[in-house]
Amino acid sequence: MATSLPRRRRKMESAIEWLLAGAALAAILTTLGIAAVLVGESLPFFRSVSLWRFLTDTQWTPLFADPRFGIGVLLSGTATSSLVALAVAIPCGTALALFLSEFAVGPLRESVKPILELLAGVPTVVFGYFALDVVTPLLQKAWPALPGFNLLSAGLVMGVMIIPYVASLSEDALRAVPMSLREGAYALGATRLQAAWQVVFPAAFSGVAAAYVLGVSRAIGETMIVAIAAGQQPRLTLNPFEPAATVTTYIVQVAKGDVPHGSLGYRTIFAAALALFLLALTFNLAADWIRRRQRLRGRIS
Amino acid sequence: MTEPVATSNGQRMNGAAGHPSLKAETRGLSFFYGEKAALREVNLPVHERRATALIGPSGCGKSTLLRCFNRMHDLYPDHRYAGEIRLYPDDINLLAPETDPIEARLRIGMVFQKPNPFPKSVFENIAYGLRLRGLRDKTEIAERVERALHDAALWDEVKDRLEDSAYALSGGQQQRLCIARALATEPELLLFDEPTSALDPLATASIEALIGRLKSQVTALIVTHNLQQATRVAEFAAFMYLGELLEFGPTEALFNAPSQKRTEDYLAGRFG
Known part of the structure; x- marks a missing residue:
């Protein structure tokens, strides 16, 4: 009985630690996930349109017959x-x-x-x-x-x-x-x-x-x-x-x-x-x- | 009472006892936080170009009394003053409704318990008070900053780092910087609120030596918990207890032959 309380407390302590770490991790993973999707979906785009054109073109008409991507x-x-x-x-x-x-x-x-x-x-x-x-x-x-x-x-x-x-x-x-x-x-x-x-x-x-x-x-x-x-x-x-x-x-x-x-x-x-x-x-x-x-x-x- | 007679530099004399003249005095000063009286009917003389120590147990009202002089209580709600604090030689009442607390603070400097330099450079920390007084001339500001740093015995340590952040200095240096900051504005009265309680013995000794030297220039009122400090730096001492001023006199007399039992017990370390 004398030792059970500290042990229970220690378990509780480590459970809470994991919970907090999990919460922090969720935020980080979400951010990483968003970044991964953005990069993943953009890569095919940049294979068709050069980064240079993307950054320097002065028109943005991606849905036109003559698309421009500035x-x-x-x-x-x-x-x-x-x-x-x-x-x-x-x-x-x-x-x-x-x-x-x-x-x-x-x-x-x-x-x-x-x-x-x-x-x-x-x-x-x-x-x-x-x-x-x-x-x-x-x-x-x-x-x-x-x-x-x-x-x-x-x-x-x-x-x-x-x-x-x-x-x-x-x-x-x-x-x-x-x-x-x-x-x-x-x-x-x-x-x-x-x-x-x-x-x-x-x-x-x-x-x-x-x-x-x-x-x-x-x-x-x-x-x-x-x-x-x-x-x-x-x-x-x-x-x-x-x-x-x-x-x-x-x-x-x-x-x-x-x-x-x-x-x-x-x-x-x-x-x-x-x-x-x-x-x-x-x-x-x-x-x-x-x-x-x-x-x-x-x-x- | 055997008091050192004021030096012959034209100071006003105050009666036949040979006291130096008064710089300030409180008359029937009471102070209230809400309904609670923190000071009761305090009559304290502050002699010119002398240091007066306020001693007494924690919570006796010595800091409260100190902070009445520059109206520091005005920053907080629910306070009330009663009585007067006369400032000489012009004999104004610092607590009068028509006295602007900012006017009082422009004449009365203060050094706090913990060093509280501003988030500015060493130079700007001292120049700030001068700028608040409308000083714009760069050469004059630079001169007065240097003089204040000399007076605070800090110049040699910081002369090559005037542009550094004040937070880069040690605790003792920061406190001397705060003293320099107050000195630069040439205050008529300088309030010290336990100026060494956050410092180590070495830094404490240097601050005490500094206060000793400053007395040729300014009048000092010092709250201290350190009784030895009171005997080392102050010519006069006031013993406070539960918001009242129980005893006032030349420090030596008050320490050697207190007239009140309470004072004697406190000085003997029987309570505190």
Whole structure:
């Protein structure tokens, strides 16, 4: 009896260890699986279309009689809508995070947080129609020449959608900054704003940068809003006042269409998805690099 | 009381006893966290260009008292001050509603229990307080940073690594950096909240020596758990117990002949 308890506990302990390792493994295997499928399905594509043409062609017309496969066309749409979105989400998200963590007290804080979470819970299809039917008509009052489908409106609404993610993660990072650092700044005579911006924000920067990268990933991966409000014709442009398709829009279009399974047209969606996957991976690695560099320089968090 | 008479550099004298003049004093100071009184009717004189040690058992309110001087409590909700803290020579009440706490903090420096350098370079850590005071001239900032580092006895150790992160310094160096950071702003009063409790004996000795040298420039108020430290660095000592100031006097007198039983018991190590 005396020895049974520790033994039972040890068994329990190792069972939990396996469970946790299994959970971690599942996430890793899923990622590897996705990567394997993307690469596997793209290989036949790249046997028919050279990588060089894929990267440099200025047309994307894979389903035309004379197909062209310039992924840059779709990437330009993704880049433009994402830049508009980040131009909204990063400043607003950062300001909101600073406000919540450094300025807001008690009841105000407690009421803003749930509203933010509500915003994060709105289905993206709702955002998409909001962009098309509310934001675009409003923008057209200022710029009558703006087409009904455009990257600007989709990007702005996408930015609003991303604010809660950026704000929430940034706020966590800011609040993790030890109080002693704030006290040090205040004791020197800093105002709230000076302490927040010049001491707390730099101290939390690696965490805030991670929040930004999550925002970038959300922006380049966002599908519904751009599919509804930005138009679906591929167009090489960095002008937000034009309609254009993004990588994700194209994938939706083809995946739900009647392209024969296994055809070249079908394989384009894997090639496009692979491009998107690599782009997102690059951003995540960049974020990791920033974090590591900060740690080497001895910053906290 | 046999007190060293203030040096003849034009300081105000305070009465026939030969005390140096007052830099600050609390009058009937009480402090409340919510409903709970953490300080009761404290009357503490702080003599100019002298070090005053606040001693007493844990939870007696010595840190709370210290943090009233630069209104640090204002950062947290549910606090209330009563009474006054007069700052001389202009005789303002630091706790008055019309006194801007930032104004008080621009005049009163503080060194914390644990070193808390900013996530900036060694140089910028010290320059920051100067920039907060509107200083823009690069040469002047550089001069004052160097002087502060000399005063904090840190210059020789960091002069080649001014651009390095402050976190690359050792704990003792970081604490001297924090002292330099406060000194650079030329505070009238410097608050120390157990400045050596997180440091090893060697670093402690160097900080104590530093405080000793600084007394020609600044008035110091030091919270310490270390009674020997109080006798080593402070001319005056105040014994606090349960939020009250039980006894105040020249350190030697208070340690050798305490007038209160509580003080005597505490100094004898009978409680703490």
